[in-house]
Every structure is written in C-alpha cells, then in structure tokens.
Amino acid sequence: MKFDLTKLALLLTLLLINGLAQSCGGKSTEKEPGALAQPDPDHLSQEDLAWMQKGLDIIGPSQQVLGGKLKAALEAGGVQHAVQYCNIAAFPLMDSLSQTYQVKIRRTSLKARNPKDAPDAAEREMLESFTARYHAGESLDPVIRNLEGGKKGFYAPILVQEMCLKCHGIKGTDIADADYAIISDLYPKDLATEYKSGDLRGIWSLTFTP
Numbered sequence: 455m456k457f458d459l460t461k462l463a464l465l466l467t468l469l470l471i472n473g474l475a476q477s478c479g480g481k482s483t484e485k486e487p488g489a490l491a492q493p494d495p496d497h498l499s500q501e502d503l504a505w506m507q508k509g510l511d512i513i514g515p516s517q518q519v520l521g522g523k524l525k526a527a528l529e530a531g532g533v534q535h536a537v538q539y540c541n542i543a544a545f546p547l548m549d550s551l552s553q554t555y556q557v558k559i560r561r562t563s564l565k566a567r568n569p570k571d572a573p574d575a576a577e578r579e580m581l582e583s584f585t586a587r588y589h590a591g592e593s594l595d596p597v598i599r600n601l602e603g604g605k606k607g608f609y610a611p612i613l614v615q616e617m618c619l620k621c622h623g624i625k626g627t628d629i630a631d632a633d634y635a636i637i638s639d640l641y642p643k644d645l646a647t648e649y650k651s652g653d654l655r656g657i658w659s660l661t662f663t664p
C-alpha cells in the first residue's frame with residue numbers, strides 16, 4: 455500500500471513537471487523530440503524510486519524559480535540585467551534545498567558557459583548518454599546511479615526553450631552583439647551558444663549523501 459502511494463506521488467510529480475515544461479515552452483500541442491518522459495516506476499527498486507522522487511521534488515521548484523526570475527529579469531531590463539539570474543548559486547532556495555535533502559545540486563553541460571559547470575567523469579558519461587538518447591529520438595527519462603562512497607546520483611535533462619535563446623542561441627541573430635559583448639566579458643571561455651529551441655542544453659546533476 456505504501457509502495458503504491460509512493461508510485462502515485464511520483465507519477466503526479468512527473469505530470470506536474472511535464473506540465474510546467476510545456477507551459478514554459480509554450481508548445482503544449484506539439485510533441486517535442488526528447489521531451490521529459492516519465493520513468494517507469496516498475497523498473498526502479500523501491501529505494502531508487504524514493505531517490506527519484508527526491509530528485510524530482512528538487513528540480514521541479516528549482517526550474518520554476520529559475521525560469522520565473524529569468525523571465526521577469528529579461529522583461530525588466532533585458533539581457534544585461536538578466537545575465538546574473540541564470541545561476542543556481544544566486545538563489546537562496548538552492549541552499550535550503552541542499553540542506554533539507556543533504557544534496558549537492560549542479561547543472562552541467564558538454565558546452566558550459568561557466569567553466570565551473572564543466573562535467574566530472576560520471577557527469578560526462580551521463581551527458582553523452584542523454585545526448586545519444588536525444589539524437590535517437592528516445593525519451594529522456596531521469597536516471598538514478600550508484601556513485602562512489604555509497605552516494606546516489608540523480609540526472610535529468612535540461613532542454614532549451616525560446617526564452618533561453620537570447621543568451622544561448624545563435625550569436626548575431628538570437629543574441630544581440632551588444633549582449634554577447636557583456637556575456638563574453640564575464641565568461642571569456644563561453645561555449646554555451648548556437649542552441650536552438652528544443653535542444654538538449656545539459657543536465658541537472660544531484661549528488662545525495664545518504
């Protein structure tokens with residue numbers, strides 16, 4: 455009975471997150487390739503199911519806060535003003551989530567803007583696997599992995615939405631030259647441009663220490 459309730463809660467969270475992703479992307483009728491799909495709870499052990507639920511409980515509100523602040527900042531003052539808001543370290547919510555769940559929260563990418571977000575070996579492997587699944591048109595279910603020292607890793611895709619293009623799209627077209635001047639001044643080693651809407655931008659990487 456308890457197990458069924460956990461499954462139900464997981465499915466509800468996934469439905470909510472899918473709904474959020476679609477409402478942010480604004481394309482609820484089109485099925486985008488690589489859209490966040492629902493992991494099949496029957497293929498997870500009960501323990502991993504609980505980690506999956508925790509991971510979803512963390513990235514759901516995080517994406518919502520991040521997206522909301524970014525959108526508001528873009529509207530209020532354009533890229534120049536918003537450039538500081540695509541940064542999970544900037545939000546107190548992340549600190550409280552890290553403490554509540556005893557978890558390290560990162561976003562990482564094969565093409566990072568901030569070199570601090572470059573992947574470690576385990577993250578690179580996950581990024582390559584998500585990229586392969588993305589190109590094969592397969593679903594991008596979040597993943598739970600056992601890490602060294604009894605830690606647990608949770609990984610979930612981050613997709614590019616229309617709003618992201620002002621800072622991660624094509625230079626000179628989506629990203630105004632004056633805006634890119636600000637970005638490259640702050641991030642001289644930036645690799646995170648030339649994305650299109652719907653592309654796989656990177657992954658959330660959560661490390662739980664049980």
Ligand code: HEC
Pocket residue numbers: 521524528532533536537538540541542561562563565566567568569571612613614615617618619620621622646655656657
């Ligand atoms: C106003 C400009 C701006 C917008 C809009 C923006 N970003 Fe960013 N993004 C940045 C900056 C600047 C960084 C580097 C932040 C840091 O120093 O950690 C970044 C970093 C990231 C990272 C971390 C990996 C890396 O490259 O360092 C991800 C993932 C990311 N952005 C995804 C997105 C997504 C998805 C969207 C749309 C929902 C988006 N961004 C919209 C400016 C932006």
